[in-house]
Amino acid sequence: MSVPTKMGFENAASMGLSxxxxxxxxxxxxxxxxxCELGIFSAMWSEHCSYKSSKKWLKTLPTQxxxxxxxxxxxxxxxxxxxxxxxxxxIESHNHPSFIEPYQGAATGVGGILRDVFTMGARPIALLNAxxxxxxxxxxxxxxxxxxxxxxGGYGNCIGIPTVGGEVEFDASYNGNILVxxxxxxxxxxxxxxxxxxxxxxxxxIYVGAKTGRDGIHGATMASTEFSDETESKRPTVQVGxxxxxxxxxxxxxxxxxxxxVVAIQDxxxxxxxxxxxxxxxxxGLGMEIDLDLVPxxxxxxxxxxxxxSESQERMLMVIDPSQAEIARQIFNKWDLDFMPIGQVTxxxxxxxxxxxxxxxxxPLAPLxxxxxxxxxxxxxxxxxEEVPAHTLIQDISISAALKNLIGxxxxxxxRWIYEQYDSHVMADTIIGPGGDCALTRVxxxxxxxxxxxxxxxxxxxxxxxxxxxxxxxxxxxxxxxAGATPLAVTNNLNFGNPEKPEIMAQLVHSVTGMKDAxxxxxxxxxxxxVSLYNxxxxxxxxxxxxxxxxxxxxxxxxxGTIALPPDAALFIIGQDAxxxxxxxxxxxxxKSLAQHVGGAPPPIDLxxxxxxxxxxxxxxxxxxxxxxxxxxxxxxxxxxxxxxxAGNQGASITLPDTLDTHSxxxxxxxxxxxxATNNPDQLIRNAEHAHIPLLHLxxxxxxxxxxxxxxxxxxxxxxxxxxxxxxxxxxxx
Amino acid sequence: MRVAIIVFPGSNCDRDMxxxxxxxxxxxxxxxxxxxxxxxxxxxxxIPGGFSFGDYLRCGALAAHAPIxxxxxxxAARGGAILGVCNGFQIxxxxxxxxxxxxxxxxxxxxxxxxxxxxxSDTSCELIKSLDNSEKLHIPVAHNExxxxxxxxxxDAIESNGQVVLRYGNEDKxxxxxxxxxxxxxxxxxxxxxxxxxxxxxxxxxxGAGHESADGKKLLQSIFEAIVT
Numbered sequence: 001m002s003v004p005t006k007m008g009f010e011n012a013a014s015m016g017l018s019x020x021x022x023x024x025x026x027x028x029x030x031x032x033x034x035x036c037e038l039g040i041f042s043a044m045w046s047e048h049c050s051y052k053s054s055k056k057w058l059k060t061l062p063t064q065x066x067x068x069x070x071x072x073x074x075x076x077x078x079x080x081x082x083x084x085x086x087x088x089x090x091i092e093s094h095n096h097p098s099f100i101e102p103y104q105g106a107a108t109g110v111g112g113i114l115r116d117v118f119t120m121g122a123r124p125i126a127l128l129n130a131x132x133x134x135x136x137x138x139x140x141x142x143x144x145x146x147x148x149x150x151x152x153g154g155y156g157n158c159i160g161i162p163t164v165g166g167e168v169e170f171d172a173s174y175n176g177n178i179l180v181x182x183x184x185x186x187x188x189x190x191x192x193x194x195x196x197x198x199x200x201x202x203x204x205x206i207y208v209g210a211k212t213g214r215d216g217i218h219g220a221t222m223a224s225t226e227f228s229d230e231t232e233s234k235r236p237t238v239q240v241g242x243x244x245x246x247x248x249x250x251x252x253x254x255x256x257x258x259x260x261x262v263v264a265i266q267d268x269x270x271x272x273x274x275x276x277x278x279x280x281x282x283x284x285g286l287g288m289e290i291d292l293d294l295v296p297x298x299x300x301x302x303x304x305x306x307x308x309x310s311e312s313q314e315r316m317l318m319v320i321d322p323s324q325a326e327i328a329r330q331i332f333n334k335w336d337l338d339f340m341p342i343g344q345v346t347x348x349x350x351x352x353x354x355x356x357x358x359x360x361x362x363x364p365l366a367p368l369x370x371x372x373x374x375x376x377x378x379x380x381x382x383x384x385x386e387e388v389p390a391h392t393l394i395q396d397i398s399i400s401a402a403l404k405n406l407i408g409x410x411x412x413x414x415x416r417w418i419y420e421q422y423d424s425h426v427m428a429d430t431i432i433g434p435g436g437d438c439a440l441t442r443v444x445x446x447x448x449x450x451x452x453x454x455x456x457x458x459x460x461x462x463x464x465x466x467x468x469x470x471x472x473x474x475x476x477x478x479x480x481x482x483a484g485a486t487p488l489a490v491t492n493n494l495n496f497g498n499p500e501k502p503e504i505m506a507q508l509v510h511s512v513t514g515m516k517d518a519x520x521x522x523x524x525x526x527x528x529x530x531v532s533l534y535n536x537x538x539x540x541x542x543x544x545x546x547x548x549x550x551x552x553x554x555x556x557x558x559x560x561g562t563i564a565l566p567p568d569a570a571l572f573i574i575g576q577d578a579x580x581x582x583x584x585x586x587x588x589x590x591x592k593s594l595a596q597h598v599g600g601a602p603p604p605i606d607l608x609x610x611x612x613x614x615x616x617x618x619x620x621x622x623x624x625x626x627x628x629x630x631x632x633x634x635x636x637x638x639x640x641x642x643x644x645x646x647a648g649n650q651g652a653s654i655t656l657p658d659t660l661d662t663h664s665x666x667x668x669x670x671x672x673x674x675x676x677a678t679n680n681p682d683q684l685i686r687n688a689e690h691a692h693i694p695l696l697h698l699x700x701x702x703x704x705x706x707x708x709x710x711x712x713x714x715x716x717x718x719x720x721x722x723x724x725x726x727x728x729x730x731x732x733x734x
Numbered sequence: 735m736r737v738a739i740i741v742f743p744g745s746n747c748d749r750d751m752x753x754x755x756x757x758x759x760x761x762x763x764x765x766x767x768x769x770x771x772x773x774x775x776x777x778x779x780x781i782p783g784g785f786s787f788g789d790y791l792r793c794g795a796l797a798a799h800a801p802i803x804x805x806x807x808x809x810a811a812r813g814g815a816i817l818g819v820c821n822g823f824q825i826x827x828x829x830x831x832x833x834x835x836x837x838x839x840x841x842x843x844x845x846x847x848x849x850x851x852x853x854x855s856d857t858s859c860e861l862i863k864s865l866d867n868s869e870k871l872h873i874p875v876a877h878n879e880x881x882x883x884x885x886x887x888x889x890d891a892i893e894s895n896g897q898v899v900l901r902y903g904n905e906d907k908x909x910x911x912x913x914x915x916x917x918x919x920x921x922x923x924x925x926x927x928x929x930x931x932x933x934x935x936x937x938x939x940x941x942g943a944g945h946e947s948a949d950g951k952k953l954l955q956s957i958f959e960a961i962v963t
Contacts, residue, residue: 153844157876158785160746244744244788335743421844423876425936426783428750431944442944557944 006032015042021373028367036304036353036361041368043271043309044278047533050372053499054531057512065525067488069190075116075267076186077527078193079489081553085443086190087450088122091130091183091493091549093532097238098180102147103154106180107241108313110155113184115267118250119316121194121257122186125427126441127156129166129182130454130493130547134175136410141170142732144178145418151241152182153421158243159250162430163422165439167454170410176537181493181530183454183549187443194257196266198284198319198345203263205277205288205343208332209249209315211298212273215239216311245314245337252335253316259331261324268315274308276317278351282369289352290343292360304353304360319345379505384464388586388600394663395594400707400715402594402663403638404723409593412635413727435647436563437479437631438552449560451485451552457634458543460602463587465507465544469514470605472548474671477522478631480552481614482674484561484621490519491549492529497541499533507544508533515546521607522614524550559621563630565648567703570681573637574620575613575673577694578657583664589635590667602669609672616693617674625684628677638666640675641698642720645707651717653708654699662711677701735961737763738776740806742797747783747819747938754938755780758954766802773805777961778815781822783876783936793836793879794825803829815861815961816930820877823922823932832925832932833892834884839877840915846876848946849913849935851921852905858896860928865956871900872947873935875913875921880934882916882923889917897923900933931957 012022015038025033025041033041047053063071069086070078076090094109110127117124129152134141156163161184198205216239256262264284266276273295281288292307302310320328325341332339346352351368353361395402406412419434431449432440438453455476461468473490480487492515497504519526535542554560573581585591586600620626628648632640645652656665675698678684688695705717737755741748748765755763763780766773773779786797797803810816810831818826826832839845853867884892892898900922903911912919914934922933940950 150843157844157846157878158744158746158788160784242788244785244790247746247785247788248743420847423844423846425846425874425939425945426746426750426876428747428753428939428941428945 005034007035007038012038012042015039016046017042021045028364036308037363039305039309040274040361040363043274044368045372048270049275051531052373052375053377053533054494054508055374056376057509060512061516061526062520063525063527065489065523068525068527069193071525071527072529074195075119077489077491078120079527079551080190081443081448083446084190086188086193087185087551088117088120088188089183089185089491089549089551090116090528091181091491091547092116092530093179093181093493093495095177095179095495095532095535098148099178101238102144103151104238104240106148106151107155108239109180109182110152111241111243111246111313112269113182114159114161114246114250115269117184117186118253119194119265119267120188121192122188123254124161124184124186125429126185126439126452127161127163127182128439128452128454128549130456131166131168132174132179132545133170134178135172136170136731138175145732148180149418149421155241155243157423159247160426162424162426164424164430164441165434165452165454168415168418171458171543173543176540177535177542179495179545181547183491185450185452185551194262194265196264196280196283198264198280198286198288200263201286201345201347203319203345204322204325204341205290205345206318206320207295207338207340207342208318209337210242210245210312211296211338212307212310212315213298213312214302214306214310217306217309239311239313241313248335248337249314249316252332252337255331256328259324259327261320261328262318263321264319266317268317270311272309272311273317278365278368280317280319281351282365287346287348287350287365288343289346292353292355294340294342296338296340304355377499377505378502379509380502382465382506382510385600388591388597390583390585390661390664393585393591393595393597394661399662399666399709399713402667403642404715404719406589406593406635407639407642407720408723408727410727410731411589411593412639414724415728416725417728417732431557431560432483437482440483440557440560442557447556449554449557451480451483451554453479454547454549455479456545456547458545459587461507461511461544461546463599463602465510466514467602467605469511469546470518471602471671472546473515473518473522474605474610475633476548476550477524477610477614478674480550481617482561482629482631484559484618484626485552485554486618487522487524487550487552489527489551490524492526493547494531495535495542495545495547496533497536504541511544511546518607522611561621561626561629563644563647564628565644565650565652565677565701566627567650567701569627569677569679569701571652571654571698571700572676572678572684573673573696573698574617574676575609575694576670577696578659580694581660581668581670583660583668584670585664585668588667588669603671605671613672613693616688616691620676620684620687623687625678625680626676627679630675632673632675633669636667636669637675642707644675645717646721646724650701651704651706652699652701655710735759735761735958736776737778737780738766738773739763739780739782740766740768740802742768742786742800744786744788745782745784747936750938751780751782754941754954757941758951758958768800768802771801771805773802773809778817778957779806779809781818781825783820783822786821786825792828794821794828797825798828810930813927813929817957818932819936820934823934824879826930826932831930832923833888834882834923836879837881837883838879839881844878845913847913848872848874849902850911851900851902851935853900854896854898854905856896857899858928859899859924859931861931861957861960862899862953864959865953871949871953873937873940873950875935877934880914880916882920884917892923893918895926897926899924899931
């Protein structure tokens with residue numbers, strides 16, 4: 001065979017391979033690789049594609065469950081929701097590209113995760129996101145927020161999938177490395193899920209979708225290195241999104257799948273044609289032969305290396321049933337998309353690429369996938385800080401002043417400025433859109449609805465990775481429960497710094513362990529996920545951010561909850577009473593925002609209490625005892641109550657016991673509790689006693705437009721609303 | 735009643751509109767692919783929302799020249815009824831079937847929110863005759879280009895002919911809920927014969943049953959009543 005230019009270790013190093021990995025490449029080939037081959041190895045063995053630093057720990061996560069149809073390892077996880085239907089979902093990061101080019105980075109993040117979902121045979125029905133930006137007053141932040149928001153909307157709005165929820169945080173540790181995680185959720189028939197494993201030697205391999213260009217070449221490798229001042233020069237490696245072509249591709253693929261012509265299908269995401277061809281062939285235990293001259297390109301003289309490593313968007317690779325080829329071609333013609341047989345499945349166990357009649361690449365597949373490096377990176381033992389005593393944090397201001405300040409802060413104020421740029425109700429099945437505990441999306445044509453949320457509290461994870469990992473799960477769990485839905489399963493997005501540093505690796509190891517324990521205990525298996533490492537700029541790591549995306553199910557959307565407070569309802573805290581609340585202000589938003597105290601132990605997590613309280617809330621829904629519900633998290637009880645008042649446009653008067661300082665009562669972030677508004681307080685109290693659930697009668701809602709506290713403090717709803725609604729706009733548009 | 739929904743590549747509210755029509759009429763509307771050249775006799779043709787052809791050029795500019803449009807012009811020339819929602823409104827403007835055009839939102843951002851609409855007291859629109867114009871309608875918008883604009887003469891003509899059908903906010907109070915900067919708070923207009931209605935708000939997303947409002951249902955219902963009678 002003809003192998004043009006031979007590569008050396010210096011070439012491998014520039015593509016991110018270590019000396020040991022380089023030697024492994026040469027051993028497997030039995031010779032030196034050429035540029036294309038080295039590019040394929042380096043992309044497949046990049047952190048982004050191989051999970052080489054995290055795999056050991058990801059394997060510990062619970063992935064099985066009664067309802068799980070497909071766990072991690074495919075394009076997305078699949079969970080049974082009954083009546084022959086399944087929910088298909090996954091979250092994925094697009095952090096590095098979004099920092100370099102916020103609009104395209106975020107847009108292609110959305111496009112990529114949507115392809116992962118419809119590749120499985122599911123019609124996408126909802127998008128969520130989890131965003132982290134630098135300090136709100138940092139010079140780059142308004143530009144990045146505007147660009148990312150417009151990019152998410154630009155793709156989702158155009159393709160016509162509603163963006164129904166998400167979370168946004170601002171923190172200095174993200175000044176040089178923002179986080180853009182996008183989650184997509186789809187619906188499929190549970191007996192018609194499509195997988196990526198190729199089968200049938202001789203079956204044609206078809207390229208469909210947009211043409212291949214020189215954009216995003218080696219993007220997966222870029223996503224696997226730290227940032228530096230030269231990052232700006234990487235702008236050409238950011239892909240460009242085309243949601244219109246994405247829409248055509250989605251419709252064409254779903255139509256083709258319905259026609260029963262697809263044997264295997266894989267989207268060309270990170271590492272483009274490389275990862276799609278390698279994964280399809282390797283999963284099927286077969287080989288693949290591709291003629292690169294047949295790949296539709298939009299630029300001339302593209303080399304084998306460029307074609308294989310391009311991350312041009314809106315492309316798919318399929319193996320089809322040859323007898324259905326004509327039907328398939330007609331469907332793609334209808335949608336005006338390229339449909340090009342470029343090769344075939346072989347029995348050789350090798351990936352062979354032809355270019356201009358010569359062999360441009362000949363790689364054994366098994367080592368590329370099975371012998372991908374896997375590291376047990378050293379990790380230190382995290383030093384968990386002490387609880388910062390509440391009395392050292394409490395400010396000498398009124399409760400109402402503290403509330404007004406907190407609810408207008410960038411941590412807690414309304415995200416309306418962002419989410420009004422997302423089409424949140426296209427598809428006409430959004431029951432609860434952005435702004436509540438979780439989003440609620442009706443399952444088309446049924447009474448069922450899916451409850452969807454994304455959550456993480458990085459400041460907790462930084463202080464105590466194990467408990468922080470757990471907390472991301474329990475907060476998501478509470479958000480689903482608060483809407484009256486049953487949590488089903490999760491997807492996770494692990495965002496960390498450089499795993500080669502033992503203290504960063506420790507964050508990963510311990511937070512994944514926390515997630516593992518919480519997911520196992522709450523019976524919410526992890527069915528898909530993504531890892532984003534090397535989130536550092538000039539050696540400064542981000543606050544660790546292991547995001548949980550959770551999906552819950554409610555059998556009848558009409559029984560779903562709301563956070564909107566009705567008038568004349570009795571208000572209860574469920575999960576805490578006058579003696580069990582410890583007034584945990586350490587590492588709270590109150591501490592950060594009002595006392596300017598960052599760090600300290602985060603609130604402890606009691607999984608048994610979470611499960612017991614969560615089950616009790618669901619039983620209250622069954623017994624029609626809930627008129628409104630909201631979980632207590634960032635900002636504490638009074639912030640949660642204020643959000644309920646704002647959503648329902650109602651007032652409230654509350655009485656606090658004297659077992660704690662009033663500030664602790666109002667703003668502590670003790671976990672596993674909810675606020676409930678009920679019109680049947682006697683029954684609620686009886687049921688709680690019977691179930692041994694602590695509860696506290698907080699007060700009553702009313703139609704007065706004010707919040708009245710038993711210590712005489714009073715604040716109008718208008719004043720709270722003004723602070724809440726202007727917090728973001730006033731600082732992003734200044 | 736025969737209703738057809740015209741589907742362009744990039745239309746994304748076609749299914750939502752189909753569900754809304756079927757809910758109200760009990761009959762599934764025909765979905766007409768843009769490459770068709772024939773529109774069988776229908777009582778109402780609807781152009782749904784979305785991003786026809788991606789709208790990378792001016793919104794609706796490519797769709798206005800799609801093969802099906804000749805048949806739609808013929809339908810209009812026969813006095814047929816047409817409803818264009820959001821991108822449908824933009825397409826009808828580009829096709830010259832409605833006056834004025836839809837420019838980029840004043841704040842240069844996509845806007846998705848609930849709006850309050852007034853039905854013009856002097857509207858000449860034949861399609862919503864039975865709609866009670868004393869009541870405000872709550873129907874959401876979701877668009878990037880909904881900022882209605884027309885030259886002064888055209889605007890005067892539209893106003894004096896009663897072609898303004900819907901306005902954002904209170905009719906007698908300017909800028910009391912305008913989400914996009916449209917002239918005279920215009921949210922929907924009709925053709926001079928009153929048979930073609932273009933509107934930015936999405937009635938198919940305000941059908942009750944889980945939606946925040948049921949006023950879109952009311953509006954669509956009035957259109958079906960007008961066509962039957």
